[in-house]
Amino acid sequence: MPEKPNNPFMFWQELKRRKVVRVILGYLATAYIILELISIIAEPFGLPDWTIKLVFVLLCIGFIIAVFLSWIFDITPEGIKKTENIDQKTPKSIQKRGHLNKLIIASLSIAVILLLLNQFRDTTTDRKDNIDADIISIAVLPLINLNHEDDNLEYFSDGVTQEIIDELAKIQSFTITAFSTTYQYKGKDKSRSEIAKELEVKYLIQGSAKIYRDSVWLSIELFNPSTKERVWNGRYNEVLDNAPTLQASIAKQVAHSLDIKLSSAEIKSLEKINTIDGEAFKLFLQAKAEISKLTTEGFNNTRGFLETALKLDPNYAQAHTLMAWNFLLEGAAWSKANNRSASATIELANPHIEKAIELDPKSSDIYLVRGNMHLQYTGLLKQAKKDVDLALKLNSWPKIPTNYCICTVVSTYIALGEYEKASELAKLAKEVDPGNVFIYVDEAIIAMVNGQFPKAQQLLKKAVDIYDIPYFNFYYGMSYYHDNKYGEAIIYLEKAIDDDGVLIALSTAYLSNAHFMLNENVESERYKEELAKRQQSGEHHTNYPMAMISAARNEREETLMWLKKAKENSDWGITRSMWNPLFKSIRNDPEFVEIRNKMLYDEWTNPK
Template sequence: MKFFEELKRRNVIKETIAYIVVAWVFLQVTTMVLTIFEAPSWVSKTLTFLIAMGLPVWIFFSWAYQVTPEGFKKTEKISEDQVITAASNKRLDILIVISLMVAIAISFINKGDSKSTNVVASSEVIIENSIAVLPFLDMSPNKDQEYLSDGIAEEILNRLCKFKELKVMAMTSSFSFKNKNEDIRTIGKILNASLILEGSVRKNEDTIMISVRLTNTENGNILLSESYSDDIHNIFGLQSNISIDIAKKIDAKLSLNGNKLLNRKKINPMAYETYLKGRSQFINGPLNMNEGEIFRAKNYFESAVQQDTTFVEAYAYLALTYYNLADWALDRDEKSKIKIALDSAEILAKRALFLDSLSSGAHLAMGSFYFHQYNWLEAEKAKRKAVELNPGGTEEKFILASFLGQFGQVDEALRLDEEALKLDPLDVNSKIKYARDLYRARQYDKGIEQCNLILKEEPNSIGALQFQYLCYSGKKQFQEAGKTWAKILELKGENKFAEIYKTFEYKTAIKKALLYINDSISLGVIHPIEMSMFYAELEDKDKTFKYLNLAYENRLPQISYLSQHQFDFIRDDPSYLDLYKKAGFKAYYENKR
């Protein structure tokens, strides 16, 4: 008891509390500053260690010395009945109160930041059994086989995705570290991956050698370091063997359904190389409106199937490419070309499924086929099958989520998006897809917030601006919607239309823009769904139905946009109900029950 009283007399307890509170505030502020300047993690760890080591020194100092009006004095030299604590107590009380107020303010700031953080960044915990496959090094003498080394890394990544218990980081995020001299542990922390796979590829005539190294990102231990070689005709079998070896090193319990990786089908090496060049160009969907990429991808995939008529993946991706051509790369007035593209896509999708019913790519292609036939139920089944066959694939998850978001199954759609984003945290297009499905779920505030996060990374992202615009429109914040649409038009080079939206109120601007379109531009070039949405914003029933029916008559898959908010004002109209039935929506929902 006497010892405790002495601690109070010497202010040891209060000075210790003051030290802890001030140290905590200092560390919080320092951490925020270090994060802004992207300082390495060892800096903050070193500061924390030094402050922790300083605590016992401070306690000793508090016991041995007191602050008096005459300066520092040893406590033992101050009379016990001298009142030495009053002034010190007052100063310490003020210091602790101020520090606590700062601490509360910092807590609120951090809380606000955490709310506005992208779903991807919400977890800094390394995911168990998670692996990132880095781009493999090109070890060819002329360094001209980069597409091959990248493609082999991607194919091994795709095979690892088939293990249900393994979380595989998507290629777009993993490959963002290409040609960057980043430490393995740093990459692991950024991607939340517990394992990193590196490799190199050397091709010598018809022989290929693949060297791989699997590293634990937390302790730096190398789990696998091996070289594999085989005839390049057996490249798929070689990649499967590597993937199985990797899975065994990670966890003996990792399972495959039906040993899907054991297909050792021989392949034409020229077809494989050509296919890889096509995959480097392929983009599934209109988030990046670069038409040149889709045409180049088409040429490569066509060459691949000519070189090997049993190459399933080439058929599947050529089918998807043709659907992309028909949906957004060809002008609407090129009807004969669109028909050829759709007919070709159907033949190719069915051919891919016939060759391999366990190919997720073949089922994605068939999903697009059914989607264009307005057979929504079979489209959903095919897309779900693709996810089942490739449970770790982000592309499959996003495609299924897009479908579900349009057909009212928004909770599952967003869950799939969030799963995919955890595996692809650095890809901007993936974040845009999540914003798209937030819009479709009518979570407009979250959609706007997500778009703002994307625009901090890429201020001129048309995809992010597009869904930000739609979210503003859904909230009926028409002034913001008009400004955002004007920026989109500027980025597209349509300055005349952009000026209209800058000058006039939103709905007035739509009217003036529509007058210009009708007077000056071929209706074959303008997409009927876009026209119907503009007229829906004006609540012009006749024109809205005119273009919706035009979309239906031309069997445009974008008829699925009927669930969007613009068409709320006509949902009880008999013409809408008739279109809803003709386009297969009524049958779809009845069969879903």
């Protein structure tokens, strides 16, 4: 029986005799081929990005096993046999050297693996660094509506613009300006260079859209304002049923024109079709235009359009998401005198939320919507935080501008007392979507909880100047009230009326309080009695405003009674008691702590 090697030459001979070298070379060659093959088929087959990493790890483990087995066993004509080992009578010194040789083989195996791992890691890191360094900023300006004879079709050109933004935002190498920001340039006489400079973007996308009978016509152009170069342009003329696929096609063309190689995950995301029905797509765009009006008529029209769209395509996830959001906005206490209870709103919205999650579980928008439902209608902050955290984790925001209110995220963290986190997110939201007027309210609330009332007033003035609606006037009046400027508070609180001319309950409470602070008791009692009558008549979401009135008068027992009723009925706005300065004096009261703990820790039972 041959001795185990006792010098490098003999060790090399022993490796050859045991066919270890042959196995190593063969294994590495095979592993290389497998990795190359996986990298080639990954994109066409839509394999996850982690596939090649998993295969690499498995091959490394297999390498160790192959080397180990090749040292011990040999394949012969008679089958697999154990390789002849050193004679037991061999001197111990030689046997020790044999053990050393095994250690050398193990070290060699580890060295090869580390070499490959290091190369793989360097390649991955370099690719990531290159992507981070080459982030491309793009703004999509509102498409021009070529249906000049019908202004009612403006919704289509605006809606397609938003859809293009959504598709482009799926590409990690792009930073896309939100539609609410680019919309301010609609119809404005500004040069491309001026717009690009103001938006701080490298490229602009412009174009036009037209519907003619059952056809859709789009003309799109990608332009570099700094070089005045038209990088790419495309013309599309498709039947209406193919309209939902055009935006993804445009996104791919833009990526190709800018030499961006799409990952398998990005390709898979872009190839996902939201609906196969062109008419449903058109109705969805109409609904988006109507809901943005934030009026009773707009909410009603949105619901009608979406009901028809979902009859045409029951599996239209985006339509289910927008329908749920519409129900939540409809039921909001700031939008009108409300006759729909929180449980009724949840009963309407939740089935659409559940369906949207079933159809598209990786969409962050639907979790923002569900988070809003918990924040405003169940009053369960634990559940709201779970949803908004998931929305952020899915990475659809803040990099990707959302079509839904990011104020849900900020408001949740404010209610939880995590003001630093709320400020960080509000700042990020403003960077991503500076044209979103609702962000002014988020910043103003943060300013108020920090006692910075003049700053809050400046922010809310900007919001009211842009969009004069009850929601903004309420907060504007609130900021003056807590700054002890009760006369100014009354001016804006009186403007917070709904579409039917009815003062919203939250403003009614603050008006009563403002007159109370001015010792105008007749007016104060008038507003208080009006709210009490509305509460007794069955108007929902009035218990919390009644608690606000009692709190301003330092009526501890009445305040806690109304807050308990508000929590029991899931009054819209109850989570605001966590930060509203009116309740500062009772925050440490055991009964308030009990209410707070229910909001913080209670679990939700899904009624589905």
